[in-house]
Amino acid sequence: MDTSLFTNANFQLINVVVLLAGLASFTWLLLSIPLRVYRRASSRFAIANLFLIFAMLFSNWQKPDEAGSLWLLADIGVLFALVYYKLAICQLFHRSIHPRLVTGVVAIAGIALVASLFGASNHTFLNALICLLAAVITLFTARIKYISLHLEFSAWMARVLAIPDLLLAGILYVLVSGLLFAADNTSVAPLQPAGSNTVAWLYIAFCLLLNCSGIAATITRLVLRMKHLADRDQLTGLPNRKVAFRQLESQWQEYKITNKTFSVFILDLDAFKRINTMYGHEQGDVAITFVGDLLNRAVRVCDFAARLGGQEFLIVLPGNELRNARHVASKLCALFAKSRWRAHTPPLTVSIGCAEARQADSLEQLITLAEKALRKAKLQGRNQVVCASVAEEETYSLVSSSSY
Structure with a gap:
């Protein structure tokens, strides 16, 4: 294994992701608790960033000469970050939340983790499976956002506001492709930020997109709420x-x-x-x-x-x-x-x-x-x-x- 892939620059980039996610989580908690701005949705955005922090920390702790269990935990952390991001979007736009989603994700993550701990030989396939599931969840989130926004805005505006979610899914599909079609069979796969400067930068983009999309969705919801209040009679709730x-x-x-x-x-x-x-x-x-x-x-x-x-x-x-x-x-x-x-x-x-x-x-x-x-x-x-x-x-x- 080429340990030169694990450079100080890679770990510094991972630390940047941790710092960004930490600041974002703190900001969402401020919105949730003292400011009471969409408390449940803001709390879920904060939890999504905490999972992203855990994912980066697990990736940072993984040593190149060991099995990739910590990398699998990192991928599971990213998966749960996107699950909570989807839950936050559903809460913002008053869409139904299916409890089976979380149950199914926990079950799949648990099976993958057990398979890894009990000696599964192909960690790359498990990582790719988790990453693919995260991409699919992100696409469903983009669809929910588009449908919700299309009710209030034109189709092109709804598409524009759903672009960050599509970019998130695109990053994940790139990582899946890198895992499945890697030329060598080393455990240093493109999905692990420690293995590539490029992928570390992708994770920085991932963190920024996740939070920018969340902020855009929250601001959009606030604007719609203010528009609704401006158009409604405060006493009866009927149009004014x-x-x-x-x-x-x-x-x-x-x-x-x-x-x-x-x-x-x-x-x-x-x-x-x-x-x-x-x-x-x-x-x-x-x-x-x-x-x-x-x-x-x-x-x-x-x-x-x-x-x-x-x-x-x-x-x-x-x-x-x-x-x-x-x-x-x-x-x-x-x-x-x-x-x-x-x-x-x-x-x-x-x-x-x-x-x-x-x-x-x-x-x-x-x-x-x-x-x-x-x-x-x-x-x-x-x-x-x-x-x-x-x-x-x-x-x-x-x-x-x-x-x-």
Whole structure:
């Protein structure tokens, strides 16, 4: 065996990897514990770096004239680093985590380690198997990240953000190829950083990519979270006024292109000022939250519900003519009339103004028609649905208004 391969430069590069992984692990722990930034995901990123440190230390302790058991442990450390990296990505993007993944990896690693300890003659094959498994896990992680990001960004942006994971898998496949197709049969294989300056540099790139990808995923998730909060009403969790009018504009443009009509409701909670006066503003917030929850459960997946502000809400029903919309609105009124928002108090009632896209020449006119219909419903006694029409038969009264 050529012991000249084991130079001080190689060990210094390994120490650089240990230092980088140590700093990264400390940073992730800071994010997890004091700063509480995605605590579970940050903790898993920290654990991934700790496994990488162990892998480098085992590789550093391996002597060239001994069997490669410590190198196998180093490879297993890299494998578990990538397993915890995948678990962190799944946690960040709310993807399901299969417990069998960890169980299977532990089983394979245990079998490989036992085979090594009990005299397996071909350590190179075991190392290649562990490394190949790590590459496959990394590819699955890249796929999870791409699918999650594609839901929020364009396809090309999702691909760009998944590139670090693909590079990680590429490094591992290069190492597998070096192991399986090495010209000699020495135990100094390209997978071991101590055996090659090139591979030591690959491990430095591996450490940097692992953490850069984790940081990019965390920042992306934070941006998406802030965007979500900026677009949501804090009390009900429904989209806010800005998003509501953006959705209306999009729906109107689709209607102008495809001539597929849609209807709009403006829903107002009756006697809201009286609720605040009698029960206090805190209970008024409870009433608004109740309305938001009920609307969120009542509308279809294809429909859109938002809070415009105060006690007013907007509902958009794609593909619904005014007659169908009135039927849906009347069912909503009935649902509110029989739902209890607070013990020992009368139920909430709502008034709804409806309008259909075909009744208007512009989006502004459509909204005005719905608002006028809502005012008419209020003037006629509340707890009723009024559609944008002067005909009396377009008024559908459910029950007499409840008084507080």
